[in-house]
Amino acid sequence: xxxxxxxxxxxxxxxxxxxxxxxxxxxxxxxxxxxxxxxxxxxxxxxxxxxxxxxxxxxxxxxxxxxxxxxxxxxxxxxxxxxxxxxxxxxxxxxxxxxxxxxxxxxxxxxxxxxxxxxxxxxxxxxxxxxxxxxxxxxxxxxxxxxxxxxxxxxxxxxxxxxxxxxxxxxxxxxxxxxxxxxxxxxxxxxxxxxxxxxxxxxxxxxxxxxxxxxxxxxxxxxxxxxxxxxx
Amino acid sequence: xxxxxxxxxxxxxxxxxxxxxxxxxxxxxxxxxxxxxxxxxxxxxxxxxxxxxxxxxxxxxxxxxxxxxxxxxxxxxxxxxxxxxxxxxxxxxxxxxxxxxxxxxxxxxxxxxxxxxxxxxxxxxxxxxxxxxxxxxxxxxxxxxxxxxxxxxxxxxxxxxxxxxxxxxxxxxxxxxxxxxxxxxxxxxxxxxxxxxxxxxxxxxxxxxxxxxxxxxxxxxxxxxxxxxxxxxxxxxxxxxxxxxxxxxxxxxxxxxxxxxxxxxxxxxxxxxxxxxxxxxxxxxxxxxxxxxxxxxxxxxxxxxxxx
Numbered sequence: 001x002x003x004x005x006x007x008x009x010x011x012x013x014x015x016x017x018x019x020x021x022x023x024x025x026x027x028x029x030x031x032x033x034x035x036x037x038x039x040x041x042x043x044x045x046x047x048x049x050x051x052x053x054x055x056x057x058x059x060x061x062x063x064x065x066x067x068x069x070x071x072x073x074x075x076x077x078x079x080x081x082x083x084x085x086x087x088x089x090x091x092x093x094x095x096x097x098x099x100x101x102x103x104x105x106x107x108x109x110x111x112x113x114x115x116x117x118x119x120x121x122x123x124x125x126x127x128x129x130x131x132x133x134x135x136x137x138x139x140x141x142x143x144x145x146x147x148x149x150x151x152x153x154x155x156x157x158x159x160x161x162x163x164x165x166x167x168x169x170x171x172x173x174x175x176x177x178x179x180x181x182x183x184x185x186x187x188x189x190x191x192x193x194x195x196x197x198x199x200x201x202x203x204x205x206x207x208x209x210x211x212x213x214x215x216x217x218x219x220x221x222x223x224x225x226x227x228x229x230x231x232x
Numbered sequence: 233x234x235x236x237x238x239x240x241x242x243x244x245x246x247x248x249x250x251x252x253x254x255x256x257x258x259x260x261x262x263x264x265x266x267x268x269x270x271x272x273x274x275x276x277x278x279x280x281x282x283x284x285x286x287x288x289x290x291x292x293x294x295x296x297x298x299x300x301x302x303x304x305x306x307x308x309x310x311x312x313x314x315x316x317x318x319x320x321x322x323x324x325x326x327x328x329x330x331x332x333x334x335x336x337x338x339x340x341x342x343x344x345x346x347x348x349x350x351x352x353x354x355x356x357x358x359x360x361x362x363x364x365x366x367x368x369x370x371x372x373x374x375x376x377x378x379x380x381x382x383x384x385x386x387x388x389x390x391x392x393x394x395x396x397x398x399x400x401x402x403x404x405x406x407x408x409x410x411x412x413x414x415x416x417x418x419x420x421x422x423x424x425x426x427x428x429x430x431x432x433x434x435x436x437x438x439x440x441x442x443x444x445x446x447x448x449x450x451x452x453x454x455x456x457x458x459x460x461x462x463x464x465x466x467x468x469x470x471x472x473x474x475x476x477x478x479x480x481x482x483x484x485x486x487x488x489x490x491x492x493x494x495x496x497x498x499x500x501x502x503x504x505x506x507x508x509x510x511x512x513x514x515x516x517x518x519x520x521x522x523x524x525x526x527x528x529x530x531x532x533x534x535x536x537x538x539x540x
Binding site: 004006011076077078079082085230 | 243282301303310316318325330334335
């Protein structure tokens with residue numbers, strides 16, 4: 001698993017993908033921090049992460065779109081699948097690499113906070129809650145993105161589908177219709193509701209378990225998808 | 233070393249392999265022949281664990297590829313039809329990645345250096361794979377198959393797309409590797425298979441059409457062999473005299489190669505050596521012998537006969 005993670009992580013930064021994604025996200029964080037500093041109130045900092053959610057929804061599909069279909073296109077999957085590394089090891093390795101890039105982006109966003117803390121008192125509990133929420137959301141979306149990448153041979157289609165799924169999971173609890181069963185189900189799978197809970201500084205095991213379950217389910221589905229290719 | 237039992241594979245409703253059974257003992261170079269779509273690559277992919285069979289069983293070194301994949305895969309070095317290379321890596325980075333991927337416990341630097349020197353990629357060791365020629369890419373693919381010194385090498389069309397010089401170099405390398413590895417080699421170049429392999433399996437429509445030693449497959453008449461004889465003399469009488477020689481079962485005049493010189497195809501019975509008597513008969517009649525050579529069936533002829 002570690003060898004796959006190292007290889008994939010390295011590949012993010014031997015192509016412009018890793019640099020561009022990290023640079024764009026950090027530039028956007030920088031812009032939002034600039035706006036917060038302009039208001040002269042560090043209390044607005046947690047809101048930055050909420051605003052960044054939509055940008056992360058666009059960046060994550062770019063990170064995950066080529067994970068499996070690129071290997072299949074270049075036939076390097078033959079090397080991976082004929083080596084003594086298990087399919088779950090390959091999938092978790094790829095997940096770990098994308099998750100590490102996303103973690104670098106998210107943790108990089110804390111740099112301005114440290115400078116601000118020299119001159120004020122940022123609400124660290126809320127900020128850390130937001131960072132954890134962003135990471136949990138990002139990791140879950142990466143797992144979904146990996147699964148989508150294993151489903152299609154086109155990188156563009158993989159990116160569009162992952163983006164569409166992330167939009168759906170964010171907007172699903174806005175379905176009108178009162179207290180119907182559909183609304184309840186939508187609320188249950190909504191990423192936004194779980195994210196907000198963390199972002200408001202409320203640590204909930206339930207919400208954490210939700211994100212971990214999403215990650216586990218989609219990594220499992222990706223493993224099954226890769227295994228199923230061998231039987232086609 | 234490799235046991236394949238009743239191997240079947242279906243792609244949808246199309247049956248690609250229809251019950252292949254063969255075994256490959258340790259230390260031989262086996263040639264895998266068949267037309268495009270005959271099932272060669274599918275068989276290789278199943279042996280290496282890349283694909284699963286619809287039915288049947290494959291064991292490598294006693295390990296079932298499906299039930300004990302990790303142990304089986306550790307014994308195999310595989311070069312697929314298209315070398316599995318990461319174009320954004322240098323040769324050094326790629327080989328180190330493969331070394332880690334295969335979980336090898338040898339002296340890394342020494343092991344990789346030895347294989348690179350053996351295969352001849354040391355001069356491009358620091359270069360980006362994307363910038364290498366096709367021949368070097370193929371060599372890097374062979375090096376990755378050799379990492380960890382696996383006892384079994386499976387090479388799917390290793391000389392495909394190479395120029396004649398590179399082809400000879402790779403062929404010599406495979407012959408060298410065959411001295412201490414069990415090798416399964418597929419190629420469209422039949423002369424290459426004939427030269428390198430001790431045994432050949434010909435696949436047709438997912439079934440084994442022939443499985444024999446190269447010598448036997450290139451001499452399918454076995455019980456008898458043909459001679460091509462050129463004799464200066466009257467065709468009718470020469471043919472009659474030839475048929476009188478003990479050991480010759482048939483003689484046929486093929487063509488007049490020079491004025492008065494006719495070429496005959498002569499079928500000789502098993503284990504008979506007719507050369508001495510042939511010389512005596514011809515010299516008695518005063519018919520000069522202008523040429524004499526044995527006529528073995530080429531692998532191309534055997535292949536076409538078995539696959540058409």
